[in-house]
Amino acid sequence: MVTIPEKATEIVNKIIAQSNEHISRTIFVVGSKSAGKSTLISNFLEKNEAPRETLVLEYSLGRKSGQKQGLEKIICHVWEYGGKLELLKNVLTSVPLHRISYFIVMLDLSKIKTIWNTIETCVNSLKQYVEKSTSQDLILIGGKYDLFNNYDSEIKKIICTTLRCVALINNAHLIFYSSKEPQLMRRVKEMLHNAAFGNGIVIKEKNVNFIKPLAIPKEFDSWESIGIPKSTMDQVKMRHLTKIPLEVEVKEIASSELQRSHPEPILDSLAALKYEDIRNMESFDPSINDYLMCL
Template sequence: MSLPDLAAQIVNKTINELSEDTARTIIIVGSKSVGKSNLLYSFLEKSEKPRETIVLEYSFGRKSSQKQGIEKTICHVWEYGGKLEMLKNVLDSVPVRGRFYYCVMVDLSKIKTMWHTLEICIKTISENSTDTTPELILIGGKYDAFKNYVT
């Protein structure tokens, strides 16, 4: 191995270790019009009003860690707003950095479609996560309409 190859290997290893500690990737998917963008804007502390997500949108945020110093955690957030049946075609194009979280947001006011939404989202992520297994987060949206539902 040549000296430049060895140097490149050391730099790549250092960058990977650094990004593993200071980066997070979140993919948020779920029911149409459930509030994914509102949740995302609140999480990223954006003040503007969210607009409808086209298919796949990227946002990022930086937060200082609790330790003293200049180290910041970078959060890469991918929001999917297309048809859930097409989700598997999109996930391959999402680069994952650091810890990986897969957020599924379900519309609680649509009781008959909740399970179908969960099945599609969980099946898709389990089929597409070969390198890194994400942490799964389930979020119920539109609880205000759900709490008054009578069976």
């Protein structure tokens, strides 16, 4: 005889099996450190707790009732990657993606010399996933617009031109926002809400003028509107770097002292030797160094 719990389980499994794929979506967020990824996700999902720093990979879940009555809910799986961008490709292979997925690259507009590296690393890692399906979109979000707006108009024009070119080449949406400006936060939050629970990306207030915050849906822009000849990513890169060179990264000395100490000095010495052995291993992963320095 079938029990009530068993019958309930059977009904739920049947509903799930018959559910439309459109009730489950994925949003994957990556980009510059401290660009506002966690804050944006927290506002989008209306979390009450203050966002904390993302060390590697964070998972959140959003739900909304669908149009049908009963158990069906639209579910949005939100992943945020906060580790080294060079290791992004390895992380993506372990993240379960749904047929409808959105890949967000967040850029820190206040640090103009780091923008190109973030673009190049993230877009190259994500484009293989975006190109294989018409149901997967790439979104470029420029964060900290309140600080970017203080730059010289010529600098802003260069950055905006570069981002428009990258978005056009990669068939991506482009939008600027700031957690300090309610109107911009509302606009991005509405865009994400519609992507997660509605009919996809919708950007109502469009703008291509660099004097104001950019808001450009994919396929809306054109080379004629940008004002430069049709270009490749390499050409855009060369043009960008001649005007805004990359930031010179200051690497830490490998033998730098650890940020902790034991009661006995001998333990510090032994720990330093052991950590140095790990760093010198052939299979050394760069992220291990960050981990050790945090111990």
